[in-house]
Amino acid sequence: MEENKDNNQFQITDALIENIEHLIDSKTDKKLVSSFANYHYADIAEILDELTFEQAIYIIKLLDSDTTSDILKELDEDLREKILKVLSAKEIAEKIEELDTDDAADIIAELPEERQEHVISQIEDAEHKADIQELLTYDEATAGGLMAKELVKVYETWTVAGCLRRIRGQAKEVRRVHSVYVVDRDEKLIGRLSLKDLIVAKNDQKIADIYISNVDYAKVDDDVEEVAKIMQKYDLEAIPVVDEYLKLKGRITIDDIVDVIREEADKDYQLAAGITQDVEADDSILQLTKARLPWLFLGLIGGIGAFIIMEAFETRLPSEFSILFLFTPLIAAMAGNVGVQSSAIIVQGLANDDVKGSINNRLLKEMMLAALNGVVLSIFLFAFVLIWKQDFLLALSIAASLIAVIIIAGLIGTFIPLFLHKRGIDPAIATGPFITTSNDIFGIVIYLMIAKLILGI
């Protein structure tokens, strides 16, 4: 995660922002337009994120729709929402016209419902409008919700020369051509061609003779995460999307999948840290609280549970054994750490589809692993307590319970995500506070019970 300054790479500097603010204040529009002409739209979006809202709006109104549409697409969601609020439906429609259908539909989907129709009605290009309306009907977590309508399609009956001619026409609409999809006369997907194949082929060859019939595809209602897995596994750069009758409806490109992978990884990471998905460091305190407080509350309830259990033991314990309670944070911490380790590796394995074998084998392996770790750590703890407190039975009971707690914490950490996954629940919720809290309680109960047994209280 280290940074490596690259002389080729755009860097926002204070001087750059100051210069732009100065140009805005003095309304030197020409200079502003010409200085922005040198930047990539993703860089301009970053600059706008650093400006005040009024300054950002000034720039958006100043630049042409072709550029601002791309900038809008890249902006931070909160800023985009604010900007869209002050633009008229007509202005938004103009920008939407410039965007690919998938990006256009994503932006429209963010608008309040009553504005959506208003903006759509202002889109002039009838085909673009119909495409966007179709995309809005799909769930955003499905292939249909992620795909774009822009693609290059040829019929199997065409020749290579005719094909190249037609592609020249279609390709102007499509920013990047990944694959050429081959359909039969019912628009059913039957194969694909790469542009390379087309260039390498002879002009008078028939598409039917050169296309590759073994084509991977997704269905409109496939889960995007499944599509991401398929594209990664087969190293695909684009995948066609078909409806239930195998009719070609759109295509998904790998750059959209990169975003899905990133978001999925971020979501799992946040869940493991006890943060409900979909917040960023720059979100408002209220949003962050909503994402974090429920998990902290779970932890608090667990802590109160641990207190109640310990109190029940304490009232029945002669006071000379109160030293036992001084080890409860250690036991709870170890139970929590082991639980998080075991659950994280299972959650990650499930996400990457590389958890093989039965639940029983998995539990057996985790038990052996936990036992190994437990023995090493317990020997150390035993030695410490024996030297520090000169009490063999105390040292034995604490060390023995640590082994038991580590094994049981490992089993719980392994079992819960596997169980949730089997029941169709996202196992990622089982890491973090959920597993630490339950393991804290189990750990303390096991510890106190074993200690009572060994010490003969």
Place this chain on the structure above:
Amino acid sequence: MEENKDNNQFQITDALIENIEHLIDSKTDKKLVSSFANYHYADIAEILDELTFEQAIYIIKLLDSDTTSDILKELDEDLREKILKVLSAKEIAEKIEELDTDDAADIIAELPEERQEHVISQIEDAEHKADIQELLTYDEATAGGLMAKELVKVYETWTVAGCLRRIRGQAKEVRRVHSVYVVDRDEKLIGRLSLKDLIVAKNDQKIADIYISNVDYAKVDDDVEEVAKIMQKYDLEAIPVVDEYLKLKGRITIDDIVDVIREEADKDYQLAAGITQDVEADDSILQLTKARLPWLFLGLIGGIGAFIIMEAFETRLPSEFSILFLFTPLIAAMAGNVGVQSSAIIVQGLANDDVKGSINNRLLKEMMLAALNGVVLSIFLFAFVLIWKQDFLLALSIAASLIAVIIIAGLIGTFIPLFLHKRGIDPAIATGPFITTSNDIFGIVIYLMIAKLILGI
């Protein structure tokens, strides 16, 4: 993370594996070859992962080098290592010949050093050999280590027609053509062309007139994670890699970047869970222990530290206050949870480059956030202790310390990753056991000090 059965997608079934095992046992090679012909190499790699080592070797020796080279590339690293051990240098070299230079270099790099040269010397194609040798000189964490030598290169002086003719020749060597790179006569990168541009252009146009001069590139020694960020930000599907003199040396495609992103996310996730990078659920118990034990040991040391601190307090506390110790697991758990939440959001923000503003602002925001969470949780805890123990001062001291502990835990969780990042250390190590352990100890100390103060002990 839910699974969506797709009738288009390959699924390993017990029946399939049994059938293949049966074919291997009965040595019906023809049937084996014909049944594998229907599978994608990534699917065959999955099947081999399910077979015994002897069975996997049988298949590898049976299929042709063209297929097995791709299978090898997709195999689980441990299985690949075992298979390469039993293949001769000549056999490995044959498979290497079939692979793209980047995959070929990756596989050779996995071999023991003394075998590497032996295998390389057996590669017949002199250009392929030189390319692989060049790639092996770069660090694997740099653009040079990730790039492939296969690319389509044209000189600015060529015409479109001449270009298409030459590309037909070059393109046969390149599996997928993303971009055509334009160089001057010194081989310096000066721009790019998409195949689409080339198809859309007229035959007699000069490349110099149609190429796009504004081209993103990486340098051979750029960090791969930086390259991944640039490619994501600018939605690039391929990026050319140049040396210090801007000479074109290779290209990186987005599918390799997808792997970098995935691995980076996995590494951060594992670190947050207290697992040192680079283990999978299916690794051996010893490997998993090596990855997990050091972090558990850190937790144990922390627990012992907490014990020593508590004991020091206990010996000075009248015994009627021993109830205070029953709340230490609660306090430690809350301090740990808050610390993990704060650090995770900072680590993620740093990874995604969206942590803006100064450290001070960030700490101020976290303080307000933690205070808000702390107040809500403390009111609840206060009510519980007051009702349960009927002791106002006890309830007050526990609730007041909870607020203080949460705020300080949040600040520590925010500060440590920011500090590590500033010092050039991967902040991801600051989440998980590291932050929970330090916060456990700080939390308990703060709690006992505040309780002593309020209870006037």
